[in-house]
Amino acid sequence: IVITSPRATHHTLIRGNYLQNCAQGIDIHSDMVVCTDNIVDHGMMGVKMTHGSRNIIVSNNLLTHIDLWGILVNPGASSEHAVPATNNAPPKASNHDSGIIIANNQITDYGYGHEYWNWGGKHEDGGSSYAITLLGKQLEENPTLSDILIQGNMVYNTGRDGVIVD
Numbered sequence: 001i002v003i004t005s006p007r008a009t010h011h012t013l014i015r016g017n018y019l020q021n022c023a024q025g026i027d028i029h030s031d032m033v034v035c036t037d038n039i040v041d042h043g044m045m046g047v048k049m050t051h052g053s054r055n056i057i058v059s060n061n062l063l064t065h066i067d068l069w070g071i072l073v074n075p076g077a078s079s080e081h082a083v084p085a086t087n088n089a090p091p092k093a094s095n096h097d098s099g100i101i102i103a104n105n106q107i108t109d110y111g112y113g114h115e116y117w118n119w120g121g122k123h124e125d126g127g128s129s130y131a132i133t134l135l136g137k138q139l140e141e142n143p144t145l146s147d148i149l150i151q152g153n154m155v156y157n158t159g160r161d162g163v164i165v166d
Contacts, residue, residue: 003030006052006078006095014038021114025063028053029078036060042113044068047105050138051076052095061105065113067129070155071102074135075142096143104152107131131155 001019003012010031017038019025025040029051039062040046046063049056049072063070075097083092110131132153134145 001025002027003033005029006031006054019043024048025066028056029076031055033057034059038062039064041065044113044115045072046070046107048072049097049100050074051078051097052080053097053100055099057101057103058105059101059103063105063107063110065109066107066131067111067113067115067118069129069133070107070110070131071105071153072133072135073097073100073102073145073148074133075137075145077138077142079138079142081141081143094143096146098146098148100148102132102148102150102153106154106156108154108156110155110157 001014001017003009006029012030012033014026014035015037020041022043024045025043026035026038026047028049031054033056035047035058037060042065045068046066047058047061058071078095079097080095082094085091132150134148137144
């Protein structure tokens with residue numbers, strides 16, 4: 001599921017979906033979104049918010065067998081500071097990733113998916129796989145992330161540090 005264009009797309013509800021064997025389960029580039037009660041089973045990423053996504057609630061989702069990032073927030077290349085008016089163009093409001101609540105999600109069997117061989121663990125470029133990830137700027141001119149609340153999430157039975165015996 002892809003919701004794009006944060007400057008034009010807003011007030012979106014993503015609820016009650018079942019996604020299986022996907023690269024990116026739910027890919028949000030939008031403002032004012034509620035993403036709740038979804039299941040993403042086997043994917044490279046579970047839920048991603050980038051490119052100026054603002055005022056988003058990601059809650060009560062089940063992300064299972066995800067191998068790169070369970071939930072990712074990062075300022076993508078389309079994120080930018082406010083731009084003043086010029087002789088040829090009107091002013092542009094800022095487009096920054098902020099006002100995001102990530103709450104009460106369950107990320108289970110993390111790193112036990114089909115793509116762990118490709119994406120899991122540490123990479124030569126220094127990046128790593130994490131269940132919940134807040135990344136830095138994609139481009140130096142991107143605004144930094146702000147106002148993000150993460151609470152009550154459960155990461156359970158992860159394969160990141162080896163097999164867990166129940």
